[in-house]
Amino acid sequence: MKKLELLQQLLSFRPWNEQEARDRxxxxxxxxxxxxxxxxxxxxxxxxASAWVVSPDRRQVLLAFHNLYRSWAWLGGHADGERNLLAVxxxxxxxxxxxxxxxxxxxxxxxxxxxxxxxxxxRGRYVSSHLHLNVTYLLEADPSQSIRPKADENSSVxxxxxxxxxxxxxxxxxxxxxxxxxxxxxxxxPPR
Numbered sequence: 001m002k003k004l005e006l007l008q009q010l011l012s013f014r015p016w017n018e019q020e021a022r023d024r025x026x027x028x029x030x031x032x033x034x035x036x037x038x039x040x041x042x043x044x045x046x047x048x049a050s051a052w053v054v055s056p057d058r059r060q061v062l063l064a065f066h067n068l069y070r071s072w073a074w075l076g077g078h079a080d081g082e083r084n085l086l087a088v089x090x091x092x093x094x095x096x097x098x099x100x101x102x103x104x105x106x107x108x109x110x111x112x113x114x115x116x117x118x119x120x121x122x123r124g125r126y127v128s129s130h131l132h133l134n135v136t137y138l139l140e141a142d143p144s145q146s147i148r149p150k151a152d153e154n155s156s157v158x159x160x161x162x163x164x165x166x167x168x169x170x171x172x173x174x175x176x177x178x179x180x181x182x183x184x185x186x187x188x189x190p191p192r
Contacts, residue, residue, distance in 0.1 A: 006047075006085065006135075007031050013109050016185060019177060023114045027133050037133060038079045045131035049088035050076030051139045052110060052182045053102065054162075056192045060143050061165040061183075064096050064154035068122070072160075072168035074179070076134070089137045097157045098148035102141040105189050111136035111182055136182070138189060162186065 010028050015021035036042050052074055053062035063072040077092040079085060086107055093102050115132040147157045160168055162183040169175045 006083065009109055010112075013112065016111070016181060019181075020112050023112045026114060027112065030133065038083055039081050040078060043128055043130055045133055047079040047085060048076060048115075048132040048134045049079065049085040049092065050074045050113075050134055050136045051089040051093050051102075052136060053093055053097075053099075053139045053141055054105070054186065055143045055159070056140055058186055058189070058191045059161065060159040061162050062093075062097060062099075062141065062143075062147070062157065062159055063165055063168060064149065065156040065158075066154050068153075069171065071170040071174075072158075072165070073171070073174065074136070074182075076136075085135050086137055089135075090139065093139060093141075096150045096153055098150075099141050099145050101145065102139050105138040105140050107137075109135050110138040110185065111178075113178055138185075140192075 007028065010024055010031070013024055015024055030037055030045065037045065037047050040046055054060065062075065064075055065071070066073045075093045075096045076089055079088050082088050086104060090102055090104070093099060113134045113136065115134050117130050117132055119126065119129045143159045149155055149157050166175050166179045166183065169179060
């Protein structure tokens with residue numbers, strides 16, 4: 001996905017709510033500004049890709065217990081120079097969960113969020129507070145597959161009911177503004 005392709009995807013994305021509309025407008029503005037957004041070399045803001053991983057019957061959602069945030073959360077990570085953000089989301093899901101097979105329910109953007117990241121220590125270095133310009137994809141995986149945590153990022157991985165996934169998070173803003181929204185959107189993608 002080239003810069004222009006992401007811009008086109010953002011422009012054609014139909015926001016679910018005001019948060020997505022405003023966040024889309026800000027992502028479009030930043031891309032058009034020419035700002036370097038695909039690597040962490042931009043300390044103020046950069047692209048990340050997340051995944052809401054569901055079972056084919058839509059009755060389960062995969063989460064990881066993230067060490068940094070001390071919370072159950074979706075899977076995903078930094079673009080780190082990759083412009084195909086769907087590929088980033090799929091790579092991160094495989095790395096963080098050990099899933100051998102995961103596939104997109106749709107290749108289209110599922111959700112958009114600009115996320116604030118508080119300053120923190122990572123691998124012995126201080127990382128200043130910044131923004132994650134996050135695009136989310138809806139992915140699907142068979143819950144009977146083997147899963148395992150990625151020790152340097154999470155301490156556990158598990159399947160939850162969609163409602164249980166929201167409740168498992170210890171981050172109120174994510175529960176109310178992100179995870180509940182992702183579950184509401186699932187109605188547009190019936191089970192297989």
